[in-house]
Amino acid sequence: xxxxxxxxxxxxxxxxxxxxxxxxFFVVPFGTMIAVSFFQRQQGGFYTPAFVYDNYAxxxxxxxxxxxxxxxxxxxxVALCCVVLALPFTYLLTRMAxxxxxxxxxxxxxxxxxxxxxxxxxWSTLFSRTAGITNILVALGLMGEAKALTPSFSAVLTGMVxxxxxxxxxxxxxxxxxxxxxxxxxxxxLGASPLRAFFTVVVPALRNxxxxxxxxxxxxxLGSYLLPQLLGRPQHWTLSVLITDQAIYQSNMPxxxxxxVFLVLVTLGLVALTVxxxxxxxxx
Amino acid sequence: MTSVFRRAYFFLIGLxxxxxxxxxxxxxxxxxxxxxxxxxxxxxxWYGEIFLNPEWRSALVASVTLALxxxxxxxxxxxxxxxxxxRRIAPWANIFQLLGVAPFTLxxxxxxxGLLTFWATVGFYGQPWTxxxxxxxxxxxxxxxTLSLGFTSIDRSLVEAASTMGADDRTVFRTVVLPLILPYxxxxxxxxxxxxxxxxxxxxxxxxxxxxxxxxxxxxxxxYGYTPTMASVTIxxxxxxxxxxxxxxxxxxxxxxxxxxxSDGK
Numbered sequence: 001x002x003x004x005x006x007x008x009x010x011x012x013x014x015x016x017x018x019x020x021x022x023x024x025f026f027v028v029p030f031g032t033m034i035a036v037s038f039f040q041r042q043q044g045g046f047y048t049p050a051f052v053y054d055n056y057a058x059x060x061x062x063x064x065x066x067x068x069x070x071x072x073x074x075x076x077x078v079a080l081c082c083v084v085l086a087l088p089f090t091y092l093l094t095r096m097a098x099x100x101x102x103x104x105x106x107x108x109x110x111x112x113x114x115x116x117x118x119x120x121x122x123w124s125t126l127f128s129r130t131a132g133i134t135n136i137l138v139a140l141g142l143m144g145e146a147k148a149l150t151p152s153f154s155a156v157l158t159g160m161v162x163x164x165x166x167x168x169x170x171x172x173x174x175x176x177x178x179x180x181x182x183x184x185x186x187x188x189x190l191g192a193s194p195l196r197a198f199f200t201v202v203v204p205a206l207r208n209x210x211x212x213x214x215x216x217x218x219x220x221x222l223g224s225y226l227l228p229q230l231l232g233r234p235q236h237w238t239l240s241v242l243i244t245d246q247a248i249y250q251s252n253m254p255x256x257x258x259x260x261v262f263l264v265l266v267t268l269g270l271v272a273l274t275v276x277x278x279x280x281x282x283x284x
Numbered sequence: 285m286t287s288v289f290r291r292a293y294f295f296l297i298g299l300x301x302x303x304x305x306x307x308x309x310x311x312x313x314x315x316x317x318x319x320x321x322x323x324x325x326x327x328x329x330w331y332g333e334i335f336l337n338p339e340w341r342s343a344l345v346a347s348v349t350l351a352l353x354x355x356x357x358x359x360x361x362x363x364x365x366x367x368x369x370x371r372r373i374a375p376w377a378n379i380f381q382l383l384g385v386a387p388f389t390l391x392x393x394x395x396x397x398g399l400l401t402f403w404a405t406v407g408f409y410g411q412p413w414t415x416x417x418x419x420x421x422x423x424x425x426x427x428x429x430t431l432s433l434g435f436t437s438i439d440r441s442l443v444e445a446a447s448t449m450g451a452d453d454r455t456v457f458r459t460v461v462l463p464l465i466l467p468y469x470x471x472x473x474x475x476x477x478x479x480x481x482x483x484x485x486x487x488x489x490x491x492x493x494x495x496x497x498x499x500x501x502x503x504x505x506x507x508y509g510y511t512p513t514m515a516s517v518t519i520x521x522x523x524x525x526x527x528x529x530x531x532x533x534x535x536x537x538x539x540x541x542x543x544x545x546x547s548d549g550k
Contacts, residue, residue: 005373015377018365022383025421026395029402033394036401089297092290102538106529111301113525115482115499118518121506122304125311125515133303162304174543216389223391225485226503240393240485247397247489253404260397264390 037257047254055258064242064259068266071222071238078160078221079214085161086168087210091202093169094177105173112166120230123159124150127231155231160224164217171216175209211278215271222267239263305522312515330516340513343501346412347481350497354419355476359427359469361420366431367461370438371453381428388425395422396489403490410494418490419480426479427472430541434468467536474532478525 006012040050058064093104114122126132127150137143149155183205187197203210225240239259247256315325334340365384369377387395399418403409438461446456484499492500498521502514532538 003371003373011372014364015368015374015380018361018368018384019380021361021421022380022424025399025402025417026383026387029395029398032401032405033398036405085297089293092294098539102533105538105542106526106533107298107301109478109529110522110525113478113482113529114518114522115484115502117484117499117503117506118308118482118521119304121502121510121514122308122518125510126304126307132307162300165301170542173539177539177543219389219391223393223485225393230506240391243393243397244485244489247400248492253401256397257401260394264394267391 033257034261036253037261039254039257041252041254055254056262058255059259059262067237067239067242068262070236071240072266072270074156074160074224074228074236074238075218075221077157078164078224079217081157081161082164082168082217083172083210083214086165086172087203087206088198090169090172090176091179091198094173094179095181105170108166108169111162112170114163116163116224116226117230119159119163120227123155123162123227124230127155127158150231151233151236153232153236156228156236159227159231160221163224163227164220167220168213168217171213172209175206179205208278211274215274218270219267222263305519308515308518312512312519314512330512331520333513334517334520337513339496340501340517343496343498344517346495347498350412350415350419350487351477351480353416354423354480355427355473357416357420358424358476359473361424362427362431362472363465363469366428366435367457369432370435381432384424384428387422392422392485393489396486399486400489410491412491412495415487415491415495415497418486419483420476422483422486423476423479426475427469430468430472430475431465433541433543434465438464468541471532471536471541474528478528481524482521 035049036047037055038051038053039047040052040054041047059068093101096104127148129146129148132146132149134143134146134149138146179202183201184194184197187201188194192200222238223240224238225244228236228238229241240263243256243259243263246252246259312330313326313328314330315327334344362384365377365380368374369381396418399414399421400409403411403414403418408414442464443456443460446460447453451459482499483497484503487495487497488500488503496504498517502517505511505514529538532541
């Protein structure tokens with residue numbers, strides 16, 4: 001059966017339901033959110049239709065600028081850590097027997113499906129004084145006495161790298177598994193060490209994949225909401241935390257919506273910049 | 285890379301992934317209501333607690349019901365869309381594919397807040413079914429991706445043969461396409477189910493005050509102090525996910541589902 005353009009009205013039937021659902025429950029809510037971001041807030045959690053910039057003006061302050069800056073910095077750090085850890089791992093994984101690959105993939109998918117709450121709970125236990133890893137170090141005689149490693153920035157970073165690592169591997173997997181093995185074989189035949197072949201052949205061949213992965217992990221990390229609260233101090237809270245706080249606890253929907261719209265714009269802007277930079281690098 | 289180095293590297297990554305689970309598994313079998321590690325005594329009573337304590341049980345029922353229904357709805361949205369894109373030449377329809385991928389690509393708080401404003405505006409905020417629709421939209425990406433991948437792997441000449449023999453579109457779909465696409469439907473459903481089971485922010489923003497799913501229950505419990513039941517739930521969830529993905533791997537080609545080209549080779 002060849003692909004054909006839809007001929008009769010009946011041919012359009014299958015797409016009606018998906019198109020309707022996505023329009024009503026994604027496009028309309030997204031539009032509603034943008035509209036609400038310009039609304040006027042009323043005391044007591046209500047808002048009235050208006051067209052004001054107050055909500056946007058409000059977070060152009062040093063405080064929200066600082067939170068945004070921290071969120072972006074954290075997301076960049078997570079993306080870099082994940083790709084540095086996951087790239088060689090995924091590369092080696094794709095070179096292993098299919099059976100071994102399946103075992104690792106099931107493990108990664110199981111970790112990926114862990115709720116952010118559970119990851120936060122697990123790491124706060126691991127970093128705690130009573131049930132944490134420092135107890136193991138004490139038992140081994142490496143440390144004087146057990147101590148708490150949370151709340152701290154490194155605890156937040158560890159939790160987030162843990163959350164994003166399986167995701168990073170799964171994003172890299174298709175590109176790496178399809179990488180032509182003759183490329184590295186050629187380099188090896190010409191006398192390159194495996195490490196050298198990896199850095200001079202595999203990494204450059206995957207430059208676009210690596211950029212795309214960095215962007216995806218970056219956006220994924222930008223959405224982190226619970227881990228900064230469970231493992232960090234208030235100064236480690238991200239824009240996602242503030243958005244939820246404004247929407248649920250302060251009942252200030254217009255302000256929350258304005259921050260969300262701003263977050264989308266910043267995300268898209270950074271993605272666009274990275275893509276443009278990637279294109280330039282390619283041309284050079 | 286030398287074999288020793290590679291083994292050490294894989295061991296460390298494995299340890300990093302397993303460490304939280306080892307500790308949580310240890311905590312979950314503590315005899316007393318403490319978070320001691322290594323565990324003191326041995327007891328499986330915290331696992332019983334999930335089913336016996338009405339609060340934990342209702343959270344479990346809420347999560348499982350939500351995951352079952354929203355994954356079904358996600359597949360119901362993704363299947364006709366993926367089929368249409370495969371069967372018809374309609375470039376404009378790609379917009380809907382893009383819309384299907386978008387909720388999962390943006391930071392989740394954006395989708396969650398969009399849905400919250402929407403449900404509040406139309407006056408359904410807090411209804412349990414809004415969480416089903418919200419999760420279906422949020423996770424529609426997963427069945428959409430597996431199904432699109434599945435359709436590209438169908439040999440069009442098979443379908444061509446059926447239609448030359450006089451089968452109409454509907455018969456072809458039922459007798460040829462559906463059996464071939466079934467593994468991808470199942471895996472798309474499994475992915476959406478497992479992720480919905482564990483999702484926090486969208487559920488919290490849409491029905492958090494009226495319905496407590498397990499992740500919400502755990503987070504609320506965290507504020508009042510730790511109980512080993514949280515650890516047992518965690519282990520139960522990881523085990524469920526591992527079983528579901530192992531079944532997907534057993535009956536389907538997992539590396540292929542995740543983007544590898546064919547099942548031959550190493």
